[in-house]
Amino acid sequence: MNVIFQHRDQSFHGESGAEASPAVPARLQRLLGLAAAEYDDLLRLCENAIRQVGSRSIVADEGEPQSQAYLILDGWACRCRFVDTTRRQITALLLPGDFSNPELDLDPRLGIDHMVCSLTPLIYAAVDTDELTAMMGRSPGLVRALQMQRRREQSIQREWAVSLGRRNASERVAHLICELHRRLDCHPSVRSLTFDMPLLQADLADVVGLTPIHVNRMLQKLRALGLIRSSRNHITISDLAGLRRLACFDETYLRLAGSH
Amino acid sequence: MNVIFQHRDQSFHGESGAEASPAVPARLQRLLGLAAAEYDDLLRLCENAIRQVGSRSIVADEGEPQSQAYLILDGWACRCRFVDTTRRQITALLLPGDFSNPELDLDPRLGIDHMVCSLTPLIYAAVDTDELTAMMGRSPGLVRALQMQRRREQSIQREWAVSLGRRNASERVAHLICELHRRLDCHPSVRSLTFDMPLLQADLADVVGLTPIHVNRMLQKLRALGLIRSSRNHITISDLAGLRRLACFDETYLRLAGSH
DNA sequence: CGAGCGATTGATCATAATCAAGCGATGTGG
DNA sequence: CCACATCGCTTGATTATGATCAATCGCTCG
Numbered sequence: 332m333n334v335i336f337q338h339r340d341q342s343f344h345g346e347s348g349a350e351a352s353p354a355v356p357a358r359l360q361r362l363l364g365l366a367a368a369e370y371d372d373l374l375r376l377c378e379n380a381i382r383q384v385g386s387r388s389i390v391a392d393e394g395e396p397q398s399q400a401y402l403i404l405d406g407w408a409c410r411c412r413f414v415d416t417t418r419r420q421i422t423a424l425l426l427p428g429d430f431s432n433p434e435l436d437l438d439p440r441l442g443i444d445h446m447v448c449s450l451t452p453l454i455y456a457a458v459d460t461d462e463l464t465a466m467m468g469r470s471p472g473l474v475r476a477l478q479m480q481r482r483r484e485q486s487i488q489r490e491w492a493v494s495l496g497r498r499n500a501s502e503r504v505a506h507l508i509c510e511l512h513r514r515l516d517c518h519p520s521v522r523s524l525t526f527d528m529p530l531l532q533a534d535l536a537d538v539v540g541l542t543p544i545h546v547n548r549m550l551q552k553l554r555a556l557g558l559i560r561s562s563r564n565h566i567t568i569s570d571l572a573g574l575r576r577l578a579c580f581d582e583t584y585l586r587l588a589g590s591h
Numbered sequence: 592m593n594v595i596f597q598h599r600d601q602s603f604h605g606e607s608g609a610e611a612s613p614a615v616p617a618r619l620q621r622l623l624g625l626a627a628a629e630y631d632d633l634l635r636l637c638e639n640a641i642r643q644v645g646s647r648s649i650v651a652d653e654g655e656p657q658s659q660a661y662l663i664l665d666g667w668a669c670r671c672r673f674v675d676t677t678r679r680q681i682t683a684l685l686l687p688g689d690f691s692n693p694e695l696d697l698d699p700r701l702g703i704d705h706m707v708c709s710l711t712p713l714i715y716a717a718v719d720t721d722e723l724t725a726m727m728g729r730s731p732g733l734v735r736a737l738q739m740q741r742r743r744e745q746s747i748q749r750e751w752a753v754s755l756g757r758r759n760a761s762e763r764v765a766h767l768i769c770e771l772h773r774r775l776d777c778h779p780s781v782r783s784l785t786f787d788m789p790l791l792q793a794d795l796a797d798v799v800g801l802t803p804i805h806v807n808r809m810l811q812k813l814r815a816l817g818l819i820r821s822s823r824n825h826i827t828i829s830d831l832a833g834l835r836r837l838a839c840f841d842e843t844y845l846r847l848a849g850s851h
Numbered sequence: 852c853g854a855g856c857g858a859t860t861g862a863t864c865a866t867a868a869t870c871a872a873g874c875g876a877t878g879t880g881g
Numbered sequence: 882c883c884a885c886a887t888c889g890c891t892t893g894a895t896t897a898t899g900a901t902c903a904a905t906c907g908c909t910c911g
Contacts (some may be wrong), residue, residue, distance in 0.1 A: 411754050412630075414762075414839050419755040436696070437738050444746045444844050478697050486704045488748050493672050493680040496800030497754035502715075517899065531859070540756030545899055547859065563858085563908095579674050584704050737885065760867065790890070805867055823876095823889090 358364075362428030364479075367474045377402065379458035387426065388449045391431060394442040394517045399418060399457045401431035406453035407529055411537070412445045421538045422491070423484060424450075426514060433481040434463050451529045495540045498579070503539040505548040505578035508559060508566055514584055524568040528561070541574065552579075604709065606814060616665065622688030624739075629732045636726060637662065637716035651691060659717045661691035664712035667789055671797070672705045681797045682751070683744060684710075693741040695724055696799075708759045710719040713790045747843045755800045758839070764809040765798040765838035768819060768826060773845055784828040788821070802827075 360370040381404070384390065390401055401408075403425050410423040420449040420481050422445065425431060431447050467474050487510070492568075494503045515526050532550070537576055541549070554560045558574040560567040568574055620630040635651050641664070644650065650661055650668055660666075670683040670691075683703065685691060691707050699720050727734050747770070754763045775786050792810070793803040801809070814818045816835040821826040830835055 342881095410749070412749060414753060414757045421754040422749040423750045434742070437742055441742070441846070444846070445749060470762060481692070482697055482701070484831075485745065488745070488752065489670070489672060489682040489705060492682045492748065492752055492755060493674060496680040496797075497674045497678040505857090537649070542900055544859085544901085548899090570859085584705070586701070590795040793889080802868055803889090804869085804891085808867090811891085 333358075338485050339504055342347065348487055356405065356427070359428055360443045363472075363476045365470075365472045365476060369470045371464060372470060376458050376462050377404075379453065380457045380459075382457055383454045384452070385427075386453075388453070389446060390449060390453070390455065391443060391447040393444065396442055396546050397432050397434075397437070397439045398460055400433075400435065400460050400463055401447065401537055402456045402458060403431070404454045404456060406449060406451040406456070406474055408447055408449045408453055409534075409538075410445045410447055419537045420540065423488065423513075423539065429481060429484075430477065432460070433477045433484065433488050434479065435460055437469070443505050446569065483586050486586055491538075500541055501549045501552050502541075502578050503541070504535070504546060505553060505558065505574050506580055507535070507539055508553075508568065509575055509578050509580040509582075510585065511566075512568060513582055513587065516587075524571060525565055527564060528566045529564055594693060612692075616687070617662065619688055623732075623736045625730075625732045625736060626807055632726060632730060633733065635721050636718050637664075640717045640719075641714065642700060642717055643714050644709055644712070646709055646711050648711075648713070649706060650708040650709060650713070650715065650815045651703060653704065653706050656702055657692050657694075657697070657699045658720055660693075660723055661707065662718060662722050663687050663689050663691070664714040664716060666709060666711040666715075667800075668707055668709045668713055668715070670707055671707045680800065680820065681750065681794065684771075684798065689744075690737065690740060692720070693737045693744065693825055694728070695720055695737065696826045710794055743846050746846060750844045751798075760799075760805055761809045762814050762838050763801070764795070764806060765818065767799055767832050768794070768813075768828065768847065769835055769838050769840040770844075771826075772828060772831075773847065776847075782820045784831060785825055787824060788826045814822055 348535070360367070363373075365373065365498045380399075391397075406424040406426055408431070409421045410425070411421045413418055413419050425447070432443070455456070463473075467477070488512075490506075493504050498506060511528070512524070512526060530538075530548045531543075536543040536546045539546065550559075550561055552563065553574070556577075558568070558577065560569055574580070606743075623630070623633075625633065629812060640659075665687055668685040668691070669834070670679045670685070671679055671681045671753070673679050685707070692703070721735075727737070750766075750770075754766050771788070772784070790798075790805045791803075796803040796806045799806065805811060810819075810821055813834070814821065816837075817834070818837065819828045820829055834840070
């Protein structure tokens, strides 16, 4: 609703050489569930493809061929689509460790049907899909990681439809907070019940299909109920069970490790 | 919202022998875009796996392993999820020619995260995923058909999120009608601007995230605007351009043949 | 200090949900 | 064959939820 796109694709090569640059945090290995050797292999693919853009930049535009897969390294991005110039819907949140395009087996000449853009300053790797496909031949872990990611994204997509269609405003906001809390679980920014929440209320609104003003009021309501505390960049869950109960949150759809 | 599940899996073997039984309409070949030989191959896989169930039956339950792919032959089905016992959201409509499970490369032991159930009397083929995977090795057309279907389903899913989040009631109903009109395009039930619409208003409501009463009123509104005519089982689009304008409908997301 | 942005507040309005009947077609059993 | 029941669609009245409009506040930054 309040999108101002900025400069794009300021190509950026980490100053450091072959060793893992600070731009590629080691925790990605854990996020992706790769063995050490596989992770090194992936890092080599990323090495010369690291890019850095500001907030609200276009990472991939509608209709572009999918000849590259973008691996989010730091910051948050989203898939979004517009009904008209004034109405935006965010259809997916891409967090560190997520690929913008886990559908490697599709014809890369087919353009994507939506826009991927950054919601915060963003660091990502633009890996050539051919190279990634080649790596899949020698790395079963990567195959599995991409499969799980596709599967999880689809499942989240369905759950969002449930929220948008059948949950009320406070339930939607509460549900999203529960989801983010679980998805960010293995990130260092999460310490048990507190996590970084860099989105503006206007962005949140475009995720849950409400106006920013109403999102604000729902956050106040959740605070008043003693379920969360929130400041500009953080959310702290004060009563996890209560929050989940309000949202009718059932985490099985996230298909996290061990919950097959 | 008004779901009463009925008997399931009345296994049903067409009386006819090797030739295409009436239960497997020839038009599926066109729907799937397969060459004649490939289609015959697929028919052989389906031959002994044809099932028939009544309306509102469970085709696949939450948590079931995906060891079979269900190919819809006749009738409509849906994927659905419940927030609680009173709130249902339909997250996908499965029409003839659609597979319930185009994700063959995923681990079949992972259960599905939602329920697939019939919205009308339904005829489908329950094909073993191993056999289908084997067939993919010798049928590039099948590979392509499944890829396109996955891609289209994801894209529709995203567009539904846009509708649920950012379109108002009349736009949502209008948009769904536009989508169904295009998706059913090559079905014989579609004659230019008229098509079969076997869903109850209550089912429609669970697709577009409204109450059945409000769906009723929106249909009346579209009729009053001269955009559609509708009876119990049919919809006729009187003013396609007007309907699409109202819905902000842009068919590129459907990724139909030729619109790569 | 002033500008700008994002969060917040209050007042009002619009949209869609809810509640409660009634209607019309279909189907069944007496 | 008719009475009755059922189911899905339709209508009207009322309520509730969330959108809209219009300021104001507080912080950061130049």
